[in-house]
Amino acid sequence: xxxxxxxxxTYCDEGMPGPEHFDITTTAVNVxxxxxxxxxxxxxxxxxxxxxxxxxxxxxxxxxxxxxxLGSVMSGFIAGKVIASKNPKWTVGDLIxxxxxxxxxxxxxxAALQSTVAWKLTDLVDEAHxxxxxxxxxxxxxxxxxxxxxxxxAKHGETIFISGAAGAVGGLVGQIAxxxxxxxxIGSCGGADKCEFIxxxxxFDHAIDYKQYPDADSLTAAIKAVAPNGIDMYFDNVGGIxxxxxxxxxRPHGRIAVCGGISQYNxxxxxxxxxxxxxxxxxxxxxxxxMCMPWLRGVKGNFFPDMSRWLKEGKFHIQExxxxxxxxxxxxxxSLFTGGNFGxxxxxx
Amino acid sequence: xxxxxxxxxTYCDEGMPGPEHFDITTTAVNVxxxxxxxxxxxxxxxxxxxxxxxxxxxxxxxxxxxxxxLGSVMSGFIAGKVIASKNPKWTVGDLIxxxxxxxxxxxxxxAALQSTVAWKLTDLVDEAHxxxxxxxxxxxxxxxxxxxxxxxxAKHGETIFISGAAGAVGGLVGQIAxxxxxxxxIGSCGGADKCEFIxxxxxFDHAIDYKQYPDADSLTAAIKAVAPNGIDMYFDNVGGIxxxxxxxxxRPHGRIAVCGGISQYNxxxxxxxxxxxxxxxxxxxxxxxxMCMPWLRGVKGNFFPDMSRWLKEGKFHIQExxxxxxxxxxxxxxSLFTGGNFGxxxxxx
Numbered sequence: 001x002x003x004x005x006x007x008x009x010t011y012c013d014e015g016m017p018g019p020e021h022f023d024i025t026t027t028a029v030n031v032x033x034x035x036x037x038x039x040x041x042x043x044x045x046x047x048x049x050x051x052x053x054x055x056x057x058x059x060x061x062x063x064x065x066x067x068x069x070l071g072s073v074m075s076g077f078i079a080g081k082v083i084a085s086k087n088p089k090w091t092v093g094d095l096i097x098x099x100x101x102x103x104x105x106x107x108x109x110x111a112a113l114q115s116t117v118a119w120k121l122t123d124l125v126d127e128a129h130x131x132x133x134x135x136x137x138x139x140x141x142x143x144x145x146x147x148x149x150x151x152x153x154a155k156h157g158e159t160i161f162i163s164g165a166a167g168a169v170g171g172l173v174g175q176i177a178x179x180x181x182x183x184x185x186i187g188s189c190g191g192a193d194k195c196e197f198i199x200x201x202x203x204f205d206h207a208i209d210y211k212q213y214p215d216a217d218s219l220t221a222a223i224k225a226v227a228p229n230g231i232d233m234y235f236d237n238v239g240g241i242x243x244x245x246x247x248x249x250x251r252p253h254g255r256i257a258v259c260g261g262i263s264q265y266n267x268x269x270x271x272x273x274x275x276x277x278x279x280x281x282x283x284x285x286x287x288x289x290x291m292c293m294p295w296l297r298g299v300k301g302n303f304f305p306d307m308s309r310w311l312k313e314g315k316f317h318i319q320e321x322x323x324x325x326x327x328x329x330x331x332x333x334x335s336l337f338t339g340g341n342f343g344x345x346x347x348x349x
Numbered sequence: 350x351x352x353x354x355x356x357x358x359t360y361c362d363e364g365m366p367g368p369e370h371f372d373i374t375t376t377a378v379n380v381x382x383x384x385x386x387x388x389x390x391x392x393x394x395x396x397x398x399x400x401x402x403x404x405x406x407x408x409x410x411x412x413x414x415x416x417x418x419l420g421s422v423m424s425g426f427i428a429g430k431v432i433a434s435k436n437p438k439w440t441v442g443d444l445i446x447x448x449x450x451x452x453x454x455x456x457x458x459x460a461a462l463q464s465t466v467a468w469k470l471t472d473l474v475d476e477a478h479x480x481x482x483x484x485x486x487x488x489x490x491x492x493x494x495x496x497x498x499x500x501x502x503a504k505h506g507e508t509i510f511i512s513g514a515a516g517a518v519g520g521l522v523g524q525i526a527x528x529x530x531x532x533x534x535i536g537s538c539g540g541a542d543k544c545e546f547i548x549x550x551x552x553f554d555h556a557i558d559y560k561q562y563p564d565a566d567s568l569t570a571a572i573k574a575v576a577p578n579g580i581d582m583y584f585d586n587v588g589g590i591x592x593x594x595x596x597x598x599x600r601p602h603g604r605i606a607v608c609g610g611i612s613q614y615n616x617x618x619x620x621x622x623x624x625x626x627x628x629x630x631x632x633x634x635x636x637x638x639x640m641c642m643p644w645l646r647g648v649k650g651n652f653f654p655d656m657s658r659w660l661k662e663g664k665f666h667i668q669e670x671x672x673x674x675x676x677x678x679x680x681x682x683x684s685l686f687t688g689g690n691f692g693x694x695x696x697x698x
Contacts, residue, residue, distance in 0.1 A: 236626065243626055261627045274621040277585065277592055278610045280638025287636040289629025 003029045004326045004349075005103035006046075006074040011058035011067070014268040016337055019330040021056055022074070029105050031084055037110025039096075040084035044127075046102050046326065046347045047077040047134035048333035049168075050237075051291075053265040073101040074329075079121065079133025087113070095121035097133030104326060104349050117296055124308045135168055135344040136311055136318060139292050142303045143259060144172035146295035148181075151257040151288050152233045159184040159227050161246055163210070164237030164262060166194040167336075168344035171202050171319065173235045178203045179315040183233075186226055188219075188242065190339045197342060201317045210242065219245035230254070238263045243273045250285055258289040266337060319343025352378045353675045353698075354452035355395075355423045360407035360416070363617035365686055368679040370405055371423070378454050380433055386459025388445075389433035393476075395451050395675065395696045396426040396483035397682035398517075399586075400640075402614040422450040423678075428470060428482025436462070444470035446482030453675060453698050466645055473657045484517055484693040485660055485667060488641050491652045492608060493521035495644035497530075500606040500637050501582045508533040508576050510595055512559070513586030513611060515543040516685075517693035520551050520668065522584045527552045528664040532582075535575055537568075537591065539688045546691060550666045559591070568594035579603070587612045592622045599634055607638040615686060668692025 007023040031040045055074065058067045082094040087110055090096070098118035100108060108118075121133045135141060147169075148154050160177050164170040165187025177183040187198045188208040195207035206226040213219040219241055223231065232254055234246035239261025246256060264270040279285065294300040310316065321341045323332035326349045335341045356372040380389045404423065407416045431443040436459055439445070447467035449457060457467075470482045484490060496518075497503050509526050513519040514536025526532040536547045537557040544556035555575040562568040568590055572580065581603055583595035588610025595605060613619040628634065643649040659665065670690045672681035675698045684690045 239626060258626045258629045260630070264627065270625055270627055272623040272625050274623050276619055276621050277588060277607045277636065277638065278613060278619055280607045280636070281609070281640055283638060284640070285638050287626065287629070289626065289632060289634050291630055291633070 001029045001031050001105050003027055003103050003105040005101060006326060006329050008056055008068055008070055008072055008074060010070065012056050013059050015266055016334065017053065017056060017266070017330075018334045022330040024327050024329075029107060031105065031107065034084060034086045034107065035109065037087050038085075038107050039082050039087045039090045039113070040105065040107055041078075041080050041096055041098070041100065042083045042105050043078045043080040043103070043349050045079050045131045045134055046329055046349055047139070048329060048336060048345050048347060049076060049139065050260055050262045050265060050336050052076050052333065059268065073103060075099065075101045077134045077139045078102065079130045079138065081127070081130070093122075095125065095127060095130050095133065097121050097138045102326070102329060117293065119296070119304070124304065131320060131344075131346045131348070132311070132318070134346060135320070136172060136316060137304065137307060139296065140168035140344060141172055141307050142296040143169045143292040144176060145303050145307055146292055146301060147235055147257045147259055147290060148173050148176050150295070150301055151290045152235065152255050154181045154183065154233060156181050157183065158232035159186070159230070160233040160235065161186045161188070161223060161227070161231045161249065162235045162237070163188045163242040163246075164260065165189045165198045165202070165204060165207070166342055167237060169259065170235065170237050171198065171343055172316065174198065174202050174204050175316050176310070180310070184227070186223065186231070188238070194339075194342065201319060203317075216241040216244035216248070220248050223249045233257070235259060236261070240264060240271055240273065244275065247273075247275050247279075250279075250283070252283040252285070254283065254285045256287040258287060259291075262337070321345045323347045325349060350378045350380050350454055352376055352452050352454040354450060355675060355678050357405055357417055357419055357421055357423060359419065361405050362408050364615055365683065366402065366405060366615075366679075367683045371679040373676050373678075378456060380454065380456065383433060383435045383456065384458065386436050388431050388436050388439045388457050388462070389454065390427075390429050390445055390447070390449065390457055391432045391454050392427045392429040392452070392698050394428050394480045394483055395678055395698055396488070397678060397685060397694050397696060398425060398488065399609055399611045399614060399685050401425050401682065408617065422452060424448065424450045426483045426488045427451065428479045428487065430476070430479070442471075444474065444476060444479050444482065446470050446487045451675070451678060466642065468645070468653070473653065480669060480693075480695045480697070481660070481667070483695060484669070485521060485665060486653065486656060488645065489517035489693060490521055490656050491645040492518045492641040493525060494652050494656055495641055495650055496584055496606045496608055496639060497522050497525050499644070499650055500639045501584065501604050503530045503532065503582060505530050506532065507581035508535070508579070509582040509584065510535045510537070510572060510576070510580045510598065511584045511586070512537045512591040512595075513609065514538045514547045514551070514553060514556070515691055516586060518608065519584065519586050520547065520692055521665065523547065523551050523553050524665050525659070529659070533576070535572065535580070537587070543691065550668060552666075565590040565593035565597070569597050572598045582606070584608060585610070589613060589620055589622065593624065596622075596624050596628075599628075599632070601632040601634070603632065603634045605636040607636060608640075611686070670694045672696045674698060
């Protein structure tokens with residue numbers, strides 16, 4: 001069986017990643033010769049996500065990982081279907097979400113299934129909506145869920161500020177905050193169209209076009225204009241001046257969930273932020289970093305039951321920006337950094 | 350009855366506080382004319398604590414409080430005895446710890462007892478050890494207890510770095526970490542004598558003389574020399590380069606408890622620290638500010654039973670630096686900033 005995959009061609013330590021950094025290659029996969037425990041996964045969608053930016057740097061990553069070898073296949077979140085199985089846990093026809101190599105058809109061993117994260121989407125969505133497996137019922141959804149509910153410990157009626165608000169994670173954070181916790185929800189994103197979009201489609205109360213605010217002081221003033229008493233929570237997808245402005249806007253008992261820093265990803269050296277930790281003492285403030293894994297794996301919280309129920313109840317407006325074909329994965333990935341995306345960017349393969 | 354009290358004479362926005370900033374005055378207290386609910390407290394000891402530094406600034410404090418009026422009496426933690434009572438909860442002879450005006454004899458109304466924090470030391474210590482009420486069984490003890498156990502969520506065998514390690518709070522944090530959690534305990538303090546002291550008396554595993562390290566990089570190297578794999582926890586009493594060095598030494602799942610910033614208190618403008626929050630994401634790191642109140646009030650944890658039991662079991666070396674007489678409260682306060690103190694500074698009145 002023929003399969004296509006996305007490979008790292010050259011490192012991009014700095015600046016805008018694009019098609020020139022990747023190769024799409026074709027290989028043959030012998031799906032007739034399976035070992036016990038193997039399944040064959042046919043990807044329907046592949047996900048470009050901002051966190052992958054660090055995988056294509058030659059320099060030491062923030063996570064302290066060794067650089068990815070040139071020529072190796074890119075890995076990330078996909079959703080698709082099990083088309084063959086010698087694994088008792090998986091049935092042919094099962095819908096699956098997983099972190100796997102970006103390859104259209106692949107054999108996944110029992111050991112690989114164990115060491116990565118993979119979950120059954122069957123019964124949660126029908127095949128027409130399998131792309132939810134890389135969105136609301138996948139990494140972005142579990143990031144939004146865990147970050148808002150457990151890391152930020154959202155309380156009803158609080159005020160939350162969310163950067164990257166038009167994106168896959170930020171949009172869901174805002175919608176859960178609004179629909180489940182009745183929060184006052186402030187989002188920042190780039191441009192008037194996105195500002196309008198997060199208010200009308202995602203139900204944000206206020207939108208801040210960050211492109212109007214060149215530094216932390218002016219962004220702080222913009223937050224103050226819509227939240228005169230400050231913010232209780234900040235969900236950080238952006239870093240940089242957003243972090244500083246949010247920190248200085250934080251009310252007593254305020255919390256910051258550090259989830260991403262897309263303003264920094266294309267820089268060779270990431271800027272530090274400047275804060276005064278003394279502010280945190282009498283106010284019992286907290287800053288906490290996290291990623292989705294504990295919630296996506298079910299170690300913490302109740303992500304799949306809660307999120308799929310809310311989805312069925314129509315609580316969310318799901319917005320996707322689609323790219324067709326694995327050949328367009330690099331362009332789709334680039335769109336995350338040019339501001340070309342509304343909601344979840346999905347590559348349909 | 351004659352009483353003496355400590356008053357703010359002039360503000361000290363910057364630089365070293367000293368006797369010139371305070372007045373000691375004598376007033377008459379009519380203890381024969383009590384209202385229902387009143388008690389009369391005779392202070393045995395008064396506590397100079399670093400957090401009081403912000404009370405004598407005219408500039409806006411970190412806590413956002415209005416400046417203290419000149420001439421007003423200083424307030425802080427005291428321990429002493431109830432010498433008269435029209436309050437059913439208090440008996441003549443009771444030992445008391447409380448946050449109250451620094452006045453040798455004073456009437457405290459039921460409303461004042463309610464709005465401040467006050468606790469009974471009777472049954473926990475005998476009168477000869479009433480100074481524990483401003484130390485191990487008071488603000489410093491509850492700060493160490495709550496910070497280590499709940500904010501840092503210490504686990505057995507972890508590595509902790511503590512700044513201000515020879516002080517009232519830091520010394521107790523290290524001793525609880527060692528005796529109760531069997532942690533590897535690293536302390537920083539100023540000078541060879543204090544380094545020797547925290548190792549031999551408090552049982553710290555390693556001592557770092559911070560005066561040898563002029564910047565965050567060299568301090569980071571000093572931490573690395575004794576903790577090659579980094580630290581799991583940092584208890585911050587100092588701020589500045591200590592915070593930055595600890596942050597960059599933090600292991601995955603590392604936590605920082607922000608409790609104080611004595612390196613900054615004598616400055617008119619406090620320095621920010623520079624950190625990269627992206628470091629916190631994949632590592633699930635956390636920074637949290639706190640003060641003692643939830644534990645001292647019994648809202649969180651089990652401070653008085655736990656701490657008094659450990660004290661009785663001989664788990665702690667209690668070190669006090671004593672000053673005699675309320676007239677020496679300003680000199681005692683100054684000693685916190687000159688490095689003249691070993692353990693808890695106590696003013697006996």
